[in-house]
Amino acid sequence: MGVGLLAVNILKILNSLQLNSIHHIAIICNDYEKSKHFYVALLGFQIIKETYRKERQSYKLDLALNGRYVIELFSFPNPPNRPSRPEAQGLRHLAFEVEDIEAAILSLKENRIQTEPIRIDDLTGKRFTFFNDPDKLPLELYEK
Numbered sequence: 386m387g388v389g390l391l392a393v394n395i396l397k398i399l400n401s402l403q404l405n406s407i408h409h410i411a412i413i414c415n416d417y418e419k420s421k422h423f424y425v426a427l428l429g430f431q432i433i434k435e436t437y438r439k440e441r442q443s444y445k446l447d448l449a450l451n452g453r454y455v456i457e458l459f460s461f462p463n464p465p466n467r468p469s470r471p472e473a474q475g476l477r478h479l480a481f482e483v484e485d486i487e488a489a490i491l492s493l494k495e496n497r498i499q500t501e502p503i504r505i506d507d508l509t510g511k512r513f514t515f516f517n518d519p520d521k522l523p524l525e526l527y528e529k
Contacts, residue, residue, distance in 0.1 A: 410456050410479060412522065417444050417460035419519045424448055424458060427496050428481075450481075469521050478515065480525035486512050489526050500526070 414420035424430045430448040437444050446458040467473070483489040490500050493516055500516045512528040 409454060411459060412456060412479075412518075412520075413459045413461060413464050414518075415460075415464060415520050417446075417458075420458060420460075421446060423519050424456065427493075427498065430456065467522075469517075469523055478523035478525050480513075480527050482529050483526050484529050486514065486526055486528040490514060 412420075424446075425432060425448070430450055431452070433447040433449050433454060435444065435446050442462050444458075444460040447454060448456040448458060450456075467475075486503060490503070493500055498516055500514045503512050503514050505512055506527075513525055515523055515525050518524055
């Protein structure tokens with residue numbers, strides 16, 4: 386099957402599903418309290434609901450950004466590490482849009498979170514940078 390035909394088939398499937406948007410992103414962390422602090426206190430997500438599931442020895446934290454539910458943060462006992470570097474197959478990174486990338490980077494640095502140098506997207510001309518969450522999940526800031 387040619388690339389063009391494959392793209393047409395994918396578009397047909399997506400149109401038939403009538404997807405509205407991405408509902409949420411699920412993240413499994415290694416240190417629940419550290420990750421909760423990172424996403425809530427440092428990145429500014431709001432807690433919708435926090436649940437401890439005793440039978441699984443697991444927390445589930447529902448987080449919102451600007452009032453919209455976007456992240457499920459899970460903890461499990463001894464989760465295996467997921468390779469991020471070198472780049473591995475699967476989810477590559479999670480990107481957040483910001484108005485002012487320098488202000489966002491300054492806020493991260495004030496909280497001892499290191500960022501990569503600002504780069505320019507060759508396709509859009511927009512500025513972006515990367516940083517990591519406590520479990521080394523690559524996160525991106527992308528200027529509006």
